[in-house]
Amino acid sequence: MNLDRLVAFAKAASLPVAIVIVWALVTETGWVAAYVLPPPRTVVATLIDFFFGGSSQAYSGKFMAHFVESLYRVAGGFACGAILGIPLGIVLGYNRRIGAFIEPTIELSRSIPGICWLPLALVWFGIGTGTSVFLIALGSFYSIFLSTLGGVRYVNPVLLRAGRSLGATESSLLTTVILPAAFPSILSGLRLGLSYSWIYMVLGEFTGVNYGLGALLLQSRDTMDTPLIIGLMAVIGGLGVISDRLMLLFMTRILGMDVR
Amino acid sequence: MTGVVAAKVPAVTMPRSNDRPAKISFRNITKEFVSKARGTSTKALNGLSLDIAEKDFVCLIGPSGCGKSTLLNLIGGFEHATSGDVLLDGVRVTAPGPDRGVVFQEGALFPWLNVLDNVCFGPRRLGLPRERYLEEAHAILEEVGLLPFARHLPAELSGGMRQRVAIARALINHPPVLLMDEPFAALDPQTRVLMQEMLLRIWEHDNRTVLFITHDVEEALFLGTRVVVMSSRPGRILKDVRAELPRPRDFSVFGHPEFVKVKAELFALVREQTIAAAADASGNAGTVRTP
Numbered sequence: 001m002n003l004d005r006l007v008a009f010a011k012a013a014s015l016p017v018a019i020v021i022v023w024a025l026v027t028e029t030g031w032v033a034a035y036v037l038p039p040p041r042t043v044v045a046t047l048i049d050f051f052f053g054g055s056s057q058a059y060s061g062k063f064m065a066h067f068v069e070s071l072y073r074v075a076g077g078f079a080c081g082a083i084l085g086i087p088l089g090i091v092l093g094y095n096r097r098i099g100a101f102i103e104p105t106i107e108l109s110r111s112i113p114g115i116c117w118l119p120l121a122l123v124w125f126g127i128g129t130g131t132s133v134f135l136i137a138l139g140s141f142y143s144i145f146l147s148t149l150g151g152v153r154y155v156n157p158v159l160l161r162a163g164r165s166l167g168a169t170e171s172s173l174l175t176t177v178i179l180p181a182a183f184p185s186i187l188s189g190l191r192l193g194l195s196y197s198w199i200y201m202v203l204g205e206f207t208g209v210n211y212g213l214g215a216l217l218l219q220s221r222d223t224m225d226t227p228l229i230i231g232l233m234a235v236i237g238g239l240g241v242i243s244d245r246l247m248l249l250f251m252t253r254i255l256g257m258d259v260r
Numbered sequence: 261m262t263g264v265v266a267a268k269v270p271a272v273t274m275p276r277s278n279d280r281p282a283k284i285s286f287r288n289i290t291k292e293f294v295s296k297a298r299g300t301s302t303k304a305l306n307g308l309s310l311d312i313a314e315k316d317f318v319c320l321i322g323p324s325g326c327g328k329s330t331l332l333n334l335i336g337g338f339e340h341a342t343s344g345d346v347l348l349d350g351v352r353v354t355a356p357g358p359d360r361g362v363v364f365q366e367g368a369l370f371p372w373l374n375v376l377d378n379v380c381f382g383p384r385r386l387g388l389p390r391e392r393y394l395e396e397a398h399a400i401l402e403e404v405g406l407l408p409f410a411r412h413l414p415a416e417l418s419g420g421m422r423q424r425v426a427i428a429r430a431l432i433n434h435p436p437v438l439l440m441d442e443p444f445a446a447l448d449p450q451t452r453v454l455m456q457e458m459l460l461r462i463w464e465h466d467n468r469t470v471l472f473i474t475h476d477v478e479e480a481l482f483l484g485t486r487v488v489v490m491s492s493r494p495g496r497i498l499k500d501v502r503a504e505l506p507r508p509r510d511f512s513v514f515g516h517p518e519f520v521k522v523k524a525e526l527f528a529l530v531r532e533q534t535i536a537a538a539a540d541a542s543g544n545a546g547t548v549r550t551p
Contacts, residue, residue: 156367158364158367158368159368159370161336161338161356161362161364161368162362162364162368162369162370163370163381163385164337164338164355164356164357165336165337165356165357165358165360165361165362165430166358166381166382166385166429166430166433167357167358167382167385167386167433168381168385169385172385176381176385177370180370180372180373181370181371181372183372
């Protein structure tokens with residue numbers, strides 16, 4: 001790491017470090033009650049217990065069990081959102097005539113907040129994985145669909161002209177010009193969709209399932225386990241960042257697409 | 261030949277600049293742009309006729325908005341005339357095709373492809389064998405001096421380099437006609453002269469038919485075998501001069517007395533038209549409200 005990056009890192013880290021110091025000060029001195037805000041070391045200890053076990057708590061050493069359950073829902077829901085959103089976005093972005101029939105309906109349905117679907121989802125899919133996957137699919141679909149549609153529809157017209165004048169046929173234009181040009185937009189839709197997936201995962205698991213990070217978050221409220229609440233918030237946030245990085249890496253390195 | 265309807269339009273004797281057959285013909289072209297939102301229509305071209313002979317290098321100059329780019333878009337097949345015929349080898353143009361290479365002003369390279377892949381885009385679409393076009397792509401990149409940059413992305417190149425790639429990309433298809441829409445307008449003056457000299461070197465070697473749009477009188481006179489001046493909107497042809505300067509040309513021709521004299525005349529003419537366009541209700545000449 002060179003000096004510039006070190007300085008940049010120090011600047012970025014200064015505020016979080018300050019927050020943790022203040023947090024430690026107000027909690028360790030007893031100004032704030034531990035059940036409202038536990039000290040940082042308690043949160044860290046709880047997380048270590050959650051990951052590696054060591055206590056008699058129900059969650060002790062159970063990270064993988066909860067994580068796998070949540071990951072399974074996020075992956076399933078996000079995959080559904082992407083499998084629906086990308087092709088639909090491509091078709092409607094490419095062909096305005098078909099779009100005229102479908103787009104207004106999608107736009108209208110988008111104004112219903114995702115949370116409002118929860119009761120209906122419970123009726124349809126019952127408590128558990130079905131509801132979570134449905135909500136995640138719904139939440140990620142809109143951003144993936146809209147970004148894909150925009151990327152495909154608003155390709156720089158001069159690139160289309162260049163492609164045609166170089167010998168591309170109307171059908172080959174889609175794969176050789178339109179989709180590569182729309183790729184950065186599709187990727188940003190996927191990233192946004194993935195972050196929504198984690199949000200709706202928590203919502204779906206708040207319905208009272210036994211396993212899952214969101215489920216555990218709700219249970220820890222019931223037991224007033226504030227250290228675990230804060231620890232889980234950090235874990236879910238961290239997983240969101242890691243999954244975003246992994247997808248970016250997959251798209252750029254493995255698929256060899258550029259992001260610009 | 262792709263993009264051109266096979267129906268032959270009967271040959272009509274038109275005034276020509278020389279005895280070679282017309283490669284490109286604009287016959288009595290009118291082009292109106294209708295804006296439904298504002299309820300207006302603008303006449304960009306009004307009854308314009310122009311013949312371009314094979315191996316002619318025609319530079320089209322005129323004030324902004326005079327319809328010179330529209331003319332290029334018509335022969336390029338990107339737009340359609342409201343009335344009149346646009347002919348390539350006597351056949352009506354209906355769509356773009358690889359028989360007309362196009363170099364756009366800027367930003368027309370595919371940003372996700374490196375220099376070599378941009379150049380190979382055309383031959384790949386035409387299904388040519390890989391070994392043949394790769395060899396040719398290397399030769400063309402060598403000619404425009406970009407072989408060391410074959411693996412670079414367009415974003416990593418300067419403006420002048422990008423336009424050299426654009427020229428190479430158009431040339432690799434061996435189009436009988438090259439259409440250039442102010443390709444050097446965004447470059448600095450020094451780079452522009454180098455690019456002009458490079459283009460002349462290539463053209464003097466293969467003598468293909470070129471339609472070159474510019475607003476720069478000096479550039480037009482330096483490059484062209486013929487300089488055509490258009491009026492302010494709606495565009496008509498005001499003047500059509502042959503540029504009989506010695507070839508091969510390089511920058512030393514800028515000081516040639518004939519060059520200086522014709523340049524001054526053309527500059528005065530374009531200036532007159534620019535003033536007319538500016539005076540005419542802030543450039544709204546030819547715009548009428550549609551009923």
